[in-house]
Amino acid sequence: MKKTLIFSENQMEWQKHPQFPGVFVKPVLKGDEGYGFRTSFIKVVPGGEILPHTHDVTEVFYFYKGKALVLANGENIEVSAGDLIIAPAGEEHGTKNLSDEDVYLLANFEA
Template identity: 35%
Template sequence: MLKTQLIKRDYNTYQDNPAHVNVEIKTLVDKTISNNIKTALVKVLENGEIKPHSHETLEIFHILEGNGIVLINGDYQKFECGDTIYAPAGVIHGLKNTEKTPVILLANFPNYKS
């Protein structure tokens, strides 16, 4: 039976993401909580980059802090705090921090299969 859960801020810690450059990830919701969604906070440090990649499921990420550039449809576009990016399944996307302060984003993967 599904139930509402409070996920405390100390539930998990930021971990280095070796697939990218100067990127840390803190998983908030995973298969231990839900079998069909993954949610994480992602911190892109100064000179950090989420290298171009794609997923088997769509990704929606919302910029909570910072500014930079995001790879969309083969071109880099500027983003700022408050913007949301929608990346369909199988579509290449990436992100670069162009500032000295970290970019923090909330990444959601609906229909996630672990």
């Protein structure tokens, strides 16, 4: 039987993203725990960028601090804390921090 999980962002260490410059992650769920998701806290430093990319699954990401430009539907759209983005499988998307503050988001993928 699965149990409710509680994670504190403050108890995890930031890891440099292997592909995206100025991007750091704190993996929460890696997809093999049986909950059906892969989830990570993500930090994009000023000038950092999650380069345009696609996935084989839907990604839902929620911005909880800062402002950024998100590539969605072929356009760059300004987003800020409180905005939720749903990128369907195969849809190109990305995030660019053009501000002078860190941007924080929570990313969820189907596992």
